[in-house]
Structures are given as C-alpha cells and as structure tokens.
Amino acid sequence: MDIKQLTYFKAVCQYGGFSAAARRLHIAQPAISIAMRKLEAELNLTLLHRSDRQITPTVEGEVLLGHAIRIIEMSEAAELEMRELRGLAKGEMRIGIPSMLGSYYFPPILMGFKHRYPALSLSVYEQGTRRLQDMIRTGELDLGVVVADPPPEDLETRLLTREEMVVCVPREHPLAARSSICMEEFFSHELVVFKTGYFLREFIDRYSQKRSLPPKIAFETNLIPLTKAIVRQGFGITTFLRMVVEQDTQNDLVAVPFDEPVFLDLSLAWKKGGYLSRANQAFIDFVLSQTKDMKHHLPQ
CATH class of the missing domain: 3.40.190.10 (Periplasmic binding protein-like II)
Known part of the structure; x- marks a missing residue:
C-alpha cells in the first residue's frame, strides 16, 4: 500500500465511483480502476462493492477507509509543516x-x-x-x-x-409597521425559505416540528437576490439576518423582529x-x- 493507492481508494468511496473520483482527482479513470484492483490483490480482500449505479466499500473496505483517512491527513499535515519549516511564504x-x-x-x-x-x-x-x-x-x-x-x-x-434573525417584508406590507411578530403569525403567511442544510431553514423546520405547525412554503431557494425579489413582488415573506435587510441598497424591505427575539x-x-x-x-x-x-x- 502507498499514499497514492489510499488517496484513490478514499476518493472512490467518497464520490461513489471510479469516474467521479477520477474527475475530482483530475486523472484518467482507468488509472484508478487499475490501482484499486492492485490494492485488492495486495491485501487479498474485496474492498469495494461494484454495481452499475454506485460503488460502495465492503465491510473490509470500511475498515481500510478509516485508516486511509487518518494516514492521508497525517501525510498532508506533515508535508505542510515541512514546507513551513522551509520558510515558504505562499x-x-x-x-x-x-x-x-x-x-x-x-x-x-x-x-x-x-x-x-x-x-x-x-x-x-x-x-x-x-x-x-x-x-x-x-x-x-x-x-x-x-x-x-x-x-x-x-x-x-x-x-x-451574534446576529438577530428577523422577518423580512416589503415596506408596503401590513406587517411592516409592526414592532414585532409572533412565530404563529409568521407561519400563517406564504414563506420563501432556504433549502435544507442552511441554518435559517433549520430554525423554521425545528419550530415547525416543535409546535406541529407546518410552514406554507411558496419558494425554496438559496439565492439571496432571488429571495428578495420574490418578497418585493409580494409572493411571500422570509427570514434573514438583520444585516441582510438593513444593508439592502434598494431600501424597500423592512426588518421586523420576532416577539421573542431569535439570535444566532x-x-x-x-x-x-x-x-x-x-x-x-x-x-x-x-x-x-x-x-x-x-x-x-x-x-x-
């Protein structure tokens, strides 16, 4: 076994196939296939489940993957520290x-x-x-x-x-004149939300589950300019960090806090x-x- 074989093996497991791993590593796909066959032959073990859709590690492969990750990290750290000891500025x-x-x-x-x-x-x-x-x-x-x-x-x-989460509405919206908004009222409106994996979406999902209050999701997008445009046109309201609303150059959106302030x-x-x-x-x-x-x- 060498570092190159372990690096190829980790990439195949991480990206689910020889072709995907080859693209990520910027090498020819046959080179990875050959390296994996040689690795399995050296260890006399089957390390990968090969199927048309996805390649996954076997039980033995999972064990090797754990070692490979640690060995690669240690190798990269050693190489980096040696470069720094040589005084490289870049x-x-x-x-x-x-x-x-x-x-x-x-x-x-x-x-x-x-x-x-x-x-x-x-x-x-x-x-x-x-x-x-x-x-x-x-x-x-x-x-x-x-x-x-x-x-x-x-x-x-x-x-x-620490940043405050606020409700974002158009300046002419009925909620714009309010000093605060309760969460139940927020959930009664059509919402523009981030996709799963973003902290503002996680906040909405957690509250929804806690109170058994399903959100009325009109749009899902991670694009901030698109979210603002949708809110401006009156097709939904959203939550942003306060800085996003207050630094908006068009100055036609309003930040309204929740009645129980929410900070991240x-x-x-x-x-x-x-x-x-x-x-x-x-x-x-x-x-x-x-x-x-x-x-x-x-x-x-």
Missing part, C-alpha cells in the same frame, strides 16, 4: 462561509486579510453551515463559519458575532486536534481581532 487557505455572511459580513474581513498577507491564496466556498461542518471534518476545508448550536464536539470553535451565534470552526498551518492561524487571529470589538456589544 500557501492556499480553504475557507467555508454561509451565503449571507459571504455577501454582507465577510468581504471587508477577507479583503483586509489579503491586504495584510498578499502572498496567501484564499479559496472561499459557499455552503450551508451543516455542510461546512462536514467539509471541515473530511479535510475539504481548513476553516469555516458555522452556527455552533449545539457545539460540535469534534470541532474547535471561536465566537465571531456565528463561530469560526476548524477540526479539533488537526494541524493548523501558520496561514490558517494567522487568519484566525486576524478575524478574531476584527470582530473583538463587536463581541463586547452582543445581546444577551
């Missing part, structure tokens, strides 16, 4: 950010970090916070911004900010016990320094 950072924060909160932070460390390359990925947590666990991301509720035991987290704690997260490169540590220190003053004024 490096790539993979950061995951939810769409609302990526549009309204993080741009000045990212630009400020790039200005301070121009040699570092930033790759920013947009996903829902649950997906971002999974990507950190599997090593696809170095860092991510998540809603740590409940706090994930296998991730290190540092609080960045947004945290920077990385894998617990994993190796943090100097670049990643510099990013953590920079982001926390930029948000330090905000945390003194967080609502309790």
Whole structure:
C-alpha cells in the first residue's frame, strides 16, 4: 500500500465511483480502476462493492477507509509543516462561509486579510453551515463559519458575532409597521425559505416540528437576490439576518423582529486536534481581532 493507492481508494468511496473520483482527482479513470484492483490483490480482500449505479466499500473496505483517512491527513499535515519549516511564504487557505455572511459580513474581513498577507491564496466556498461542518471534518476545508448550536464536539470553535434573525417584508406590507411578530403569525403567511442544510431553514423546520405547525412554503431557494425579489413582488415573506435587510441598497424591505427575539451565534470552526498551518492561524487571529470589538456589544 502507498499514499497514492489510499488517496484513490478514499476518493472512490467518497464520490461513489471510479469516474467521479477520477474527475475530482483530475486523472484518467482507468488509472484508478487499475490501482484499486492492485490494492485488492495486495491485501487479498474485496474492498469495494461494484454495481452499475454506485460503488460502495465492503465491510473490509470500511475498515481500510478509516485508516486511509487518518494516514492521508497525517501525510498532508506533515508535508505542510515541512514546507513551513522551509520558510515558504505562499500557501492556499480553504475557507467555508454561509451565503449571507459571504455577501454582507465577510468581504471587508477577507479583503483586509489579503491586504495584510498578499502572498496567501484564499479559496472561499459557499455552503450551508451543516455542510461546512462536514467539509471541515473530511479535510475539504481548513476553516469555516458555522452556527455552533449545539457545539460540535469534534470541532474547535471561536465566537465571531451574534446576529438577530428577523422577518423580512416589503415596506408596503401590513406587517411592516409592526414592532414585532409572533412565530404563529409568521407561519400563517406564504414563506420563501432556504433549502435544507442552511441554518435559517433549520430554525423554521425545528419550530415547525416543535409546535406541529407546518410552514406554507411558496419558494425554496438559496439565492439571496432571488429571495428578495420574490418578497418585493409580494409572493411571500422570509427570514434573514438583520444585516441582510438593513444593508439592502434598494431600501424597500423592512426588518421586523420576532416577539421573542431569535439570535444566532456565528463561530469560526476548524477540526479539533488537526494541524493548523501558520496561514490558517494567522487568519484566525486576524478575524478574531476584527470582530473583538463587536463581541463586547452582543445581546444577551
């Protein structure tokens, strides 16, 4: 066994097939098929269930997959640390950010970090916070911004900010003049919601299940501009973080709080016990320094 074989094996298991793994690894598909046959021959074990639709690991393959993930992570960490010991100034950072924060909160932070460390390359990925947590666990991301509720035991987290969830309605909507809205009244309207995996959708789903109150979902979309357009045209109302409504340039949407205010704690997260490169540590220190003053004024 070598690292290349284990890397191919992990990719086949992760993406469910030789072709998908080959595309992700940017290599020819036959090279992966040959490598997997050689690996099985070396170990004298069948590691993969092969079917027309999807390839999955056997029981023996599941055992090897656990070892492969740990070995690959340790190899990558060792290689990274050796590069840093040689004093390389350049490096790539993979950061995951939810769409609302990526549009309204993080741009000045990212630009400020790039200005301070121009040699570092930033790759920013947009996903829902649950997906971002999974990507950190599997090593696809170095860092991510998540809603740590409940706090994930296998991730290190540092609080960045607390943001209020509000109801977003057009300025001419009857609810726009209200000082607050109860949750039951919110659920009585046609709603525009994020898809499953995003924290605002999780909030709606949890409340719906808790109160046995099915939401009237008119549209599902992760596109913030489209959501705003739908709300503006009167085809539904939605929930946003307050910053998204207050920073809207058209100024024709209104943020109305819930009568029992709802706040989300947004945290920077990385894998617990994993190796943090100097670049990643510099990013953590920079982001926390930029948000330090905000945390003194967080609502309790």
